[in-house]
Amino acid sequence: MSFEMDISKCPYCGGALTHRFIDGHKRLVCAKCNRIIYMNPVPVVAAVVIKDGKILLAKRKNLPNIGQWNLPAGFLELHEQPEEGALRELKEETGLTGKNPELCCAVTQNSKRYGSVVVMGFIIKEVSGEIIPGDDASDARFFPLNNIPHIPFSSHRRIIEKASSLIL
Ligand SMILES: [Zn+2]
Numbered sequence: 001m002s003f004e005m006d007i008s009k010c011p012y013c014g015g016a017l018t019h020r021f022i023d024g025h026k027r028l029v030c031a032k033c034n035r036i037i038y039m040n041p042v043p044v045v046a047a048v049v050i051k052d053g054k055i056l057l058a059k060r061k062n063l064p065n066i067g068q069w070n071l072p073a074g075f076l077e078l079h080e081q082p083e084e085g086a087l088r089e090l091k092e093e094t095g096l097t098g099k100n101p102e103l104c105c106a107v108t109q110n111s112k113r114y115g116s117v118v119v120m121g122f123i124i125k126e127v128s129g130e131i132i133p134g135d136d137a138s139d140a141r142f143f144p145l146n147n148i149p150h151i152p153f154s155s156h157r158r159i160i161e162k163a164s165s166l167i168l
Pocket residue numbers: 010011012013014015030031032033034035
């Protein structure tokens with residue numbers, strides 16, 4: 001899949017951009033300030049809550065894949081620690097308060113909308129509160145691990161597989 005962002009000016013100084021081959025990659029470089037404009041995967045954080053053989057999923061309210069189930073997840077904010085982001089997304093989408101997230105794994109996935117994302121999955125064993133779907137989620141509930149609905153994101157499926165092998 002090819003994905004190129006259409007950036008006409010340097011986002012740092014407004015200078016004109018040119019293409020150069022650097023380290024084997026075609027890079028956008030600013031002719032004025034010489035910065036390389038890197039095209040990187042967009043960081044996403046996901047919360048993995050597994051209890052009694054069941055996993056917490058949230059139903060998507062927005063594009064892409066509206067109405068389908070996935071891990072509570074969202075983009076990491078600027079200056080936010082990934083652990084904090086995972087707890088924030090868990091709270092926003094499911095109403096649950098989590099503690100002590102542990103990194104399970106990080107996987108990349110092509111994205112039609114963003115080119116590429118890297119999803120960091122955090123296992124959150126300590127959760128409290130009641131499920132109240134919110135923000136990007138229209139519903140949230142636990143599903144038995146051996147009977148989960150189709151999850152459209154390969155990154156989430158891989159994280160769930162890894163988390164299950166670590167927890168069970
Ligand atoms: Zn510049």
